[in-house]
Amino acid sequence: MSISLDGKKIVIFGGSGFIGKYLISKFSQFSCTIKIVSRNTKKFKNVKFLGNLGQVEIGKLNNFSEKNISEIINGSDIVINLIGILYENKLQKFDFVHSQLPGIIARSSKNQGVGNLIHLSALGVESNLESNYAKSKFQGEKNLKFEYPDATIIRPSVVFGKEDNFVNLFSTISNFSPFLPIIGDPKIIFKNKFFPILNFSEGTLFQPIYVGDLAEFILKTVNLKSKTFNLAGPNILTFKEIIKIILKYKKIKRLLIPVPFFAANLLAFFMEKFPQPPLTKDQVLLLKKDNVSKKGYFNLSKYVRNPKSLEVIIPTYIT
Known part of the structure; x- marks a missing residue:
């Protein structure tokens, strides 16, 4: 599938994290500008030089208000939201990060005329509503779609790679x-x-997906609208x-x-x-719930050639 992002302005919320770095490497193959939005300035140095000189811009945002988000994405063609947390603390709560923020980003994107909005959720959130993590993620999907119906949602299984949390x-x-x-x-x-x-x-049961394959999938589907993809790797373990x-x-x-x-x-x-x-x-x-998807691997392999298994990648970073 031929993809061209030349001349595009791309904004990635949470782009300084684990998945974001792989995504930047994919996008930097094109003559586009990439703006990374994050609170964590310590991580910026890890991503600023992933692209060509001057290609990756930094957008530090301490207050994720609608006004600030609108200013950040003004003039952009593609907005991608990767922001997520695995646990709550005094500063970060599931309700805001997973539920409210996707709606704010979606509304701002719609108002600013952003052409494509991609949101990273998680596999199985719609069926595991006992968990506050899953419940907040699923509510975030609803808020996103309400504000921006053409948004694409990607729900990966457990993501693995050199800097994963699993x-x-x-x-x-x-x-x-x-x-x-x-x-x-x-x-x-x-x-x-x-x-x-x-x-x-x-x-x-898990169906782990390699972070490089996830980034490749996002790249290949970045111009699609109003899709929801369950994603999973080649092996159920x-x-x-x-x-x-x-x-x-x-x-x-x-x-x-x-x-x-x-x-x-x-x-x-x-x-x-x-x-x-x-x-x-x-x-x-x-x-308590299996994290697998019958269609997840089909979706992945449709856009990514030879998705990599856990056993193939683990030797490259586990010692």
Whole structure:
């Protein structure tokens, strides 16, 4: 599929983060200008030189008001929203970041005559409404579509890559812990009428997508309007299988301890006290639902040639 972004002005909210850096690298192949909008000025130095000289502009925004957002996107052709948080703190709440902000960006984009608006959500948010993360993400999609009906929504499964928050978390834990948790309730299997067996080997299912493939997909679909894409990688894996892949390429052995959801909730209660909690009670709720999509891989492979699996990419950044 032929894509031309020459002469376009692109604004990326949250562009200084993990996914944003890969997206900038893709867009910088064209003669376009890319403006990165973020609160975190420390991350700007990591993205400013990803493009050609002067191609990447910086838009620091401390107050995400409609007035400020409208000024930032004035004259732009494409607006992409990548902003998201995994947990709440005193400064950032799901309701504003995931629910209100997409609507504000959408309304500002509509009023400023932006040609294309792309919003990054998450796979399964419409069916996991017990979780505040998922509920806020789904409400954000609704607010976005209400203000800008032609917006395109992209819902990826767990995203992995060199600086991800998933694989790297368990890789780091394995550096100092003799065991790793396998979170999930067991399935009860009756091999006969009287002796049930607890099977912890199944657990939550994931269909991880490589960040480079996600960036390529956004590039290839950037000119489409009014679409909602579920996205997923080539392989469906259990939580346990993902942990085993990490350990395989680190060339270490660790004891894998089954942690039922009630115990995970107890762990999360204490971990939530950390400034950057590795696990929250809300994330435990997310883990109760499989994060897979039958159509997700079809959508990805339609626009991305040979999507990469976890086992292919992990050896390039896990040590």
